[in-house]
Each structure stands twice: as C-alpha cells, then as structure tokens.
C-alpha cells in the first residue's frame with residue numbers, strides 16, 4: 001500500500017476549484033492556510049515539496065469582471081496575468097509563517113518537449129529544491145497559445161513530477177479518486193483504491209470531468225497517471241476540499257493510488273538508454289574508473305569527440321578500446337566539447353570565453 005510517509009520528493013497539484021470559491025470567485029484563505037500547515041508538516045519530515053497550482057485564471061477573471069466561462073484565449077491570458085501575481089502572493093503569505101520560502105516557476109509545454117529547455121527547467125527546479133524552497137509552478141498561461149498549451153494542470157503536474165524525479169504526485173481534486181463510472185451520474189460507480197496497470201478497460205471508465213472551474217476531468221488525470229508511473233512516480237487522486245487534505249490522506253482518507261512499477265532513478269536511466277545517440281565521446285582509463293564509481297564525466301577524461309550534437313543531446317560514451325560503456329546527455333555542444341576535452345574545469349572559461357556548466361555529462365544524466 002502506498003503512503004505519503006514513503007515519499008522523499010512530492011509534487012502536489014492543487015486545482016482551481018479548491019483554491020477559488022465558485023460563487024464569489026474569492027480565494028479560499030482558510031483552506032490555503034490549512035494547506036500551508038500540511039506543507040510545513042511534510043517539509044518538517046525532510047521531504048521535498050513542489051506545488052503545482054491552478055487558479056490564476058479563476059482569480060484574475062473576477063478582478064477583471066470577465067464572465068465565469070467561455071473566455072476567449074486573450075481574455076484567459078489577461079486573466080492569468082492578473083490572477084497569477086495574486087496566486088503567487090497568496091502562497092508566499094500562507095507559507096511565510098513557517099519560514100518556508102516560495103519561488104514562482106511558470107512553464108509552457110515547450111519547456112518539456114525541447115530537451116534543452118527541459119534540462120534547464122530541471123536544473124532550476126533542482127536548484128530551488130536544494131535551497132529548501134517550495135516552488136509554486138503553473139503554466140505560463142499569459143504567453144502560451146492554444147497549440148502550445150497543456151491547458152490542464154494535471155498533465156503539467158505529472159510532467160513536473162517526472163522532471164524533478166519525484167517519487168509521488170498527489171492530485172488534490174474535487175473527487176476522492178478514480179471511479180468505474182462518473183459517481184455523480186451513476187450510483188453503482190465504485191472507487192478503486194489501487195490501480196497497478198492502466199488497461200483499456202480502465203481508460204474506458206474515465207468519462208468527462210465533473211467540475212465547472214477546473215479544466216481537467218478524469219481523462220486528463222489518467223493521462224497524468226500514465227506519464228507519472230512511466231517516470232517511476234506513484235500518483236494519488238484524493239479529495240482536496242477538506243481542511244488539511246494531506247494529513248487526511250495520511251490518515252487513510254479515500255484515494256486512488258496509481259502505482260509506479262520502478263523508481264524515478266531507474267525510469268530516467270531507461271529513458272536515457274532509449275534515445276538514439278547523436279555523437280560519441282571516447283574517455284580514458286581514469287575516466288572509466290571514475291564513471292563506474294558514480295562520478296560525472298569531466299572534460300579532462302575525454303580523448304575524442306565525434307558527431308554533431310547539441311546541448312542536451314544523447315551521446316554514446318566509449319572506453320579507450322572503443323567498447324560502449326553507456327550513454328548520457330551532453331551539457332555542451334560538440335564544438336564546445338572539442339575545445340574543452342582534455343582540460344580541467346578551471347580552464348573552461350579561458351577556452352570558451354564563458355564559464356560553462358561544469359562536467360561534460362552529469363552523473364544524473366548518464367546511464368552505464
């Protein structure tokens with residue numbers, strides 16, 4: 001059985017319907033304060049926490065006196081601009097009493113589809129988490145056009161969970177789990193406690209969404225679950241509207257858990273292995289030992305570079321005898337790698353004219 005206690009790094013998705021009162025369009029302050037207490041409780045156990053929060057459009061809409069539904073794209077974008085600043089501030093104020101620093105991170109679909117931007121997002125989020133910050137993530141609705149939008153924070157949250165290597169994703173929702181049919185329409189609908197495999201039968205059960213404010217119905221939640229579990233992250237759907245929903249979950253509140261089959265680390269290694277390399281890096285005997293000991297690949301240990309790869313591209317790593325050791329994502333372009341190979345990190349700035357990014361392949365981006 002999955003539990004919150006087991007998690008080391010958690011991504012929590014908060015839907016608009018929880019944060020913004022449907023009637024008045026006002027922020028639900030008391031609920032947010034209680035959520036902040038839950039976040040502090042989790043952080044106090046040494047867990048990393050990332051929040052993915054919706055609500056910018058719902059909040060901004062009220063301020064701008066825009067209609068409750070059917071906004072044109074540019075109207076939602078304007079609403080998001082006005083609402084996001086309030087949303088971020090609300091989190092900052094709610095978490096401040098616990099001495100928790102928040103940081104706002106706005107992403108678009110392109111940030112996960114383009115490998116270079118993906119690596120950048122990952123590095124920034126990891127840096128923030130490492131500094132003890134709770135990142136508050138949302139889609140950059142103000143610049144994202146229809147074609148390049150997620151449109152729902154369920155999938156965005158799953159993408160963020162995989163990006164930061166979270167081992168759990170909790171979707172705080174207006175339903176307490178995944179049902180065999182829509183429970184509001186079908187009284188015989190049954191809730192699943194655990195789903196180990198998302199079969200076509202399970203997919204057929206995900207009808208339409210039930211909430212007016214939030215975008216994501218069960219369909220997007222299942223898509224999120226698929227992304228998460230493929231990335232080694234267990235996902236739960238639980239009712240978020242109660243006060244302190246995470247404490248409630250820990251105490252056994254209704255939920256559906258989608259179990260990941262592997263851990264985030266293994267899933268990432270598999271992903272790195274699955275890519276077609278765009279170049280080859282041959283390393284010396286010293287580097288082979290260092291890599292097997294779990295270290296990053298430094299330019300000093302590199303003897304030859306082949307191929308025309310860009311930053312973030314997969315490259316094969318070969319031993320001195322030409323035997324393939326594994327592969328990894330290069331932090332430099334092939335041209336840069338050629339210039340810095342055989343040199344120490346301190347020399348990179350002189351060689352390239354800028355400070356560079358340390359190791360040629362970071363150990364987290366390498367699968368041997």
Ligand code: GLU
Pocket residue numbers: 015016053054055056057058138139141151152153154213214215216
């Ligand atoms: N990004 C949107 C917002 O903050 C919400 C999308 C969703 O409801 O899932 O308003």
